[in-house]
Amino acid sequence: HECGPFCRQHWGAGKLKESPNTQRKRLHMLRKYPLPEGWSELYDPGTGRHYYWRQGSEDVSWMPPRHPRAKISLPAEKLRELISDADDGQELDSAGSEEDMLDDDDVPLPPRRSRESASSKGSSHGNSDRRGDRMRSNDLDPMDPAAYSDVPRGKWSTGLEKxxxxxxxxxxxxxxxxxxxxxxxxxxxxxxxxxxxxxxxxxxxxxx
Incomplete structure (x- = not known):
């Protein structure tokens, strides 16, 4: 989005440097996908991340250009101008985020306690559903005289001769x-x- 007075008042100058965790992942990614010739790495204090720029052009990317998930595009400011001119109301594609720097193996599973509580909730819902089915099966038949008069509710043997x-x-x-x-x-x-x-x-x- 385009920063307004609230952003400048709330965030100020942004993040002066990236977090150690982000830095570790960035350096690991650059070792796997080194920058091609003509590309530079620049820091964005607004997001606390580095991005990559092709010198002599307006091409930028949040990830190294050789990365399989790299999306080379125009700068956000330039894209905002084009979208404003077209007035199509489309949201900007973030073209990657900090989560994109994580490999699939790095995504942690939820804690064991959370998984167990979720499964117990599911079983409790199942039990309540079964109880509800039993209650519905015991509902009074609208054709039963007990449903519309003072006659007590009968059984299968009610009315048979003795x-x-x-x-x-x-x-x-x-x-x-x-x-x-x-x-x-x-x-x-x-x-x-x-x-x-x-x-x-x-x-x-x-x-x-």
Whole structure:
């Protein structure tokens, strides 16, 4: 970007010299990719890094020209003028940064504790998802009478006939206000049920 009053007030003259770590990497890179003839190395206090300039031209690069990732371009000031004239609103390509000076092998892995915490978070999310699936599977069926009335929630066996229950025609699952609407069992059904229970009780006593 183009520095304004804030940059000058906040950063002042910039970095007077590069950091020891950056210097070590730069010298190592120059040993692998020495500068061609006609190229010079210059220091940029704004970024705290060196860049490379082809003498007699406006070609510059953040990395040595022989580096595989070197991007030779015009100076940032010249590019800003061209972009301003074209008014295309494109962002400037940084053409490399301090991270570009790192080899792939130099990129550190996250700490072990961070990786373990990330995996534990993933497993906890998985458990919570499974719990959510179980809760959703237990949701009340909207067609179940218990969903829209005072009728208690039934089971699979609710409503099935029982061997020792008289066929009265009454709704044995009704409760609350619905209880008053249940039909009374017929007298004959009650007598037959009581007689059957007495016979069953006497048979049990004879077996003893």
């Amino acid at each position: 061997s020792n229950e008289a066929k009265t025609g009454a709704d044995t699952t009704a409760s609350g206000p619905l209880y008053q609407m249940r039909p009374y069992p017929s007298p004959g059904a009650v007598l037959r049920l009581n007689a059957g229970n007495r016979r069953q009780q006497s048979d049990d006593e004879d077996d003893d």
